[in-house]
Amino acid sequence: MFFAKPTAFVTVLLALSMIIPLRLQASEPEVVPAAPDSEVAPVVAPEGEGVPADPASAEPVQAVSAEDNPAVDKNASEDARTDAAPATADETGSKDDDQDSKKSGDKSKKSVSKSGKKDEDEEKDKKKDPNRVEWLPFPVVGGNTDMGILLGAQLMLAKFKEGYTPYRFRTHTQISLSFKGGDKGVQIPVHMDFVKLDFPGLAGGKLRLGLGFHYDQVNNSGYFGVGNKAPYLRSWWDSELNRTVQPVSRTYQYMRQEPKLRVSFRYRLLENLEFAVGLRFMWMRITPFEDSKLAADMDGLYGLQDHFGLQFAAGVIYDTRDHEYNPVKGIYVESSLRFSPGMDNNLHYGAFGTDARFFVPLLGPQLSFATRLMLDMLFGNVPFYEMARAGAFEPIEFIGGRMGLSGIPEGRYHGKIKVGANLELRSQIFPFRIKKYRGMFGTAFFCNIGRVWADYSGNALLDGNSLGLKVAAGGGLRIQFGETVIIRADLAWAKEARDAGSPVGIYLDAYHPF
16 A cells, blocks of 8 residues: 555655645735824823814914903903802703713723823833843643643743843753552652753854753653554453453553753854754663563563663754744754664664744734644664654654644654654734733644654554554643743543543643644
């Protein structure tokens, strides 16, 4: 079959994922700004002054009193006041009208005051201090159906300085544990700590340095086998026991401990083009559970013994996005090679990867279309856990996982070739302000599509002969704080979601998936 061949499928999906956003971008109507003189500002007369009869007149018409006008007889005026009769009903009504008019004027002043405060806030947003500091400590109440409920603390701090884009430096720190119910009560499947440092604008604005210190301990990492047809067996016949048995919670899981250091450098070659190099140094301990799928497949897999790992990466990045953390318009394309020589072990392997993202405004910043295409092709003696990851400089779980194709559980599919597409419709509904922090509420609706191949042979037994697409769909909320903090809360459905013990995937996390 045509789609059983990896190269054919990748070619078709790559073409479709690039044509759709480019066509949308080409059809976007050009917005012509209104001329500055197209509106006339309302004239508010100060107390004691008249209002011009003609708004176009240059000067207001002044109220004239008897004292100011010598043509008016002051004595006649006093006689008229002395001889005046008691007020008639019509005159009383006129006074009431004057009072109503005064109340209406007071309300109008209050309305103008509120409007002025709103304009003042908008003006403050436009004139942000270019040398400000934005920091946000907050509790972590997140997680997903793979890890359970994640509890901990995070601190995000960004220092902005004039002449540096997008900031002078930024740090993101997290300490967290997750809790999840199981056969033996509440368990702690995940321990996830990290410190990330980002320093743009070095070497005269041409160099960017990224550092990351991570410790991951995941006691329920997923492994269901290699290939696109890796099954989740809900029951099978055990010939030794002579009866039908069902999987326990550990059948498709294993334990993983992984401290690691990541370093990356990005050097600007042209305005939107960068050359990037990276290094990852890690130690890995894998513990298969007894009678698990991983224990059964051990003889045909690499990376099951305790080992150190060293990985080098190099690539190019083309970036025209209008915002790094919440883009509405632009393109981001990363093409990279990564290589691991092996450290006193047989784990020497390499990979080619492409990460292409397109952002198209449909109704200005209020509504936009975002899409990402990822391709990851591994070769050599690849550790089995790398077959469920992608990315050279910011590795993610892929195809499944919170930053990959959300809805599909992490580790659900493993393969040397992985391809996937994210399609999202994002909206920014209304802004808010908490003291000096600006924010924005929004939503996102998405559809994720992907496929894996065990290797380059087109093995029908492992990958099947059909199209074999894995599909997930869902939606959720987005909350932005300041410039660099995005909080998302998503629900995602996929056929495979129940393989992780839930009918849907639940994701509470920082950042957009891409």
